[in-house]
Amino acid sequence: xxxxxxxxxxxxxxxxxxxxxxxxxxxxxxxxxxxxxxxxxxxxxxxxxxxxxxxxxxxxxxxxxxxxxxxxxxxxxxxxxxxxxxxxxxxxxxxxxxxxxxxxxxxxxxxxxxxxxxxxxxxxxxxxxxxxxxxxxxxxxxxxxxxxxxxxxxxxxxxxxxxxxxxxxxxxxxxxxxxxxxxxxxxxxxxxxxxxxxxxxxxxxxxxxxxxxxxxxxxxxxxxxxxxxxxxxxxxxxxxx
Amino acid sequence: xxxxxxxxxxxxxxxxxxxxxxxxxxxxxxxxxxxxxxxxxxxxxxxxxxxxxxxxxxxxxxxxxxxxxxxxxxxxxxxxxxxxxxxxxxxxxxxxxxxxxxxxxxxxxxxxxxxxxxxxxxxxxxxxxxxxxxxxxxxxxxxxxxxxxxxxxxxxxxxxxxxxxxxxxxx
Numbered sequence: 001x002x003x004x005x006x007x008x009x010x011x012x013x014x015x016x017x018x019x020x021x022x023x024x025x026x027x028x029x030x031x032x033x034x035x036x037x038x039x040x041x042x043x044x045x046x047x048x049x050x051x052x053x054x055x056x057x058x059x060x061x062x063x064x065x066x067x068x069x070x071x072x073x074x075x076x077x078x079x080x081x082x083x084x085x086x087x088x089x090x091x092x093x094x095x096x097x098x099x100x101x102x103x104x105x106x107x108x109x110x111x112x113x114x115x116x117x118x119x120x121x122x123x124x125x126x127x128x129x130x131x132x133x134x135x136x137x138x139x140x141x142x143x144x145x146x147x148x149x150x151x152x153x154x155x156x157x158x159x160x161x162x163x164x165x166x167x168x169x170x171x172x173x174x175x176x177x178x179x180x181x182x183x184x185x186x187x188x189x190x191x192x193x194x195x196x197x198x199x200x201x202x203x204x205x206x207x208x209x210x211x212x213x214x215x216x217x218x219x220x221x222x223x224x225x226x227x228x229x230x231x232x233x234x235x236x237x238x239x240x241x
Numbered sequence: 242x243x244x245x246x247x248x249x250x251x252x253x254x255x256x257x258x259x260x261x262x263x264x265x266x267x268x269x270x271x272x273x274x275x276x277x278x279x280x281x282x283x284x285x286x287x288x289x290x291x292x293x294x295x296x297x298x299x300x301x302x303x304x305x306x307x308x309x310x311x312x313x314x315x316x317x318x319x320x321x322x323x324x325x326x327x328x329x330x331x332x333x334x335x336x337x338x339x340x341x342x343x344x345x346x347x348x349x350x351x352x353x354x355x356x357x358x359x360x361x362x363x364x365x366x367x368x369x370x371x372x373x374x375x376x377x378x379x380x381x382x383x384x385x386x387x388x389x390x391x392x393x394x395x396x397x398x399x400x401x402x403x404x405x406x407x408x409x410x411x412x
Binding site: 133 | 249281299301303304305331332333334335336366385386389390392396410
């Protein structure tokens with residue numbers, strides 16, 4: 001990554017793709033309250049994404065607004081981490097993704113709130129309050145499922161094992177960025193370690209660390225996600241209702 | 242109203258505009274005004290053009306009611322003699338439930354929405370404080386889901402009277 005535009009775009013894309021994935025649960029969550037919760041978290045992510053995309057467009061100075069950036073880029077131009085584009089899987093996978101994303105976004109937004117860039121600081125100060133609730137929600141479910149029945153424990157552990165390798169990409173060093181992601185890793189570990197321990201889950205080793213999202217090299221899953229997210233805008237450019 | 246505003250003094254015009262904006266009701270919680278909710282941040286008048294600018298801030302970043310609130314403010318100000326009023330949205334400082342007025346809290350409780358507790362220290366989300374049932378007043382309540390019918394509310398249930406209720410969660 002280089003400079004504030006790429007950094008802001010990466011954060012925006014994390015939030016946007018996470019919002020789209022979470023919204024896929026709408027009408028399909030295991031219970032009504034959870035359906036509403038996931039839609040609410042998706043809405044928070046979308047709110048942060050809109051602010052970040054708008055600012056990224058201004059930083060770029062090429063006249064692209066939030067819609068142009070969200071709907072008119074192809075997968076190679078997206079800068080989100082691979083973690084957020086992974087399919088929802090079962091509910092345990094979704095909760096593992098939510099826990100890890102929130103445990104990254106909370107210290108990220110908190111650090112942003114104190115950064116010299118006033119716009120990023122305002123977005124960080126706003127979004128961190130919402131992230132705290134996301135983290136709470138993800139942690140609650142991971143503990144409940146991990147320390148639940150034999151079957152829920154098995155599936156929660158499998159989910160953590162599946163998703164864990166993708167967390168490393170979130171913390172790849174970028175000393176030139178307004179907040180160097182590498183500095184966020186200790187805060188992430190401090191939160192996630194105790195949650196997994198309380199959930200009676202084993203924290204996976206760190207052998208495999210897939211990456212590429214920040215450089216626009218994605219899994220095949222992102223293309224399908226974008227196709228669904230962008231089709232209406234591309235079919236009816238500029239449509240309003 | 243508009244005829245009176247047209248001849249009112251500068252200060253009178255601004256206070257009319259302020260009263261008009263402050264009377265706009267939150268579209269999702271219709272018992273409380275945007276002023277009582279604390280999202281109405283400022284009303285200013287350009288001394289040369291007389292154009293009024295209203296500054297608001299969202300409760301949550303993704304609050305879907307913002308477009309309606311902007312339209313309602315413009316409509317209220319147009320009716321008060323300010324057809325060219327501008328509505329500006331700011332994100333800093335971030336909205337806090339501590340900004341909800343005492344009057345607003347009373348109205349929320351009267352409408353069956355448990356008002357928020359004071360916001361805990363930064364970075365900490367405390368969920369241990371008892372939330373009193375807005376129907377029967379019992380502190381014997383439990384959280385059903387921390388996310389409710391709108392972004393700013395959680396769903397609770399009273400163990401005494403069994404009524405479910407919304408709780409505007411501290412932010």
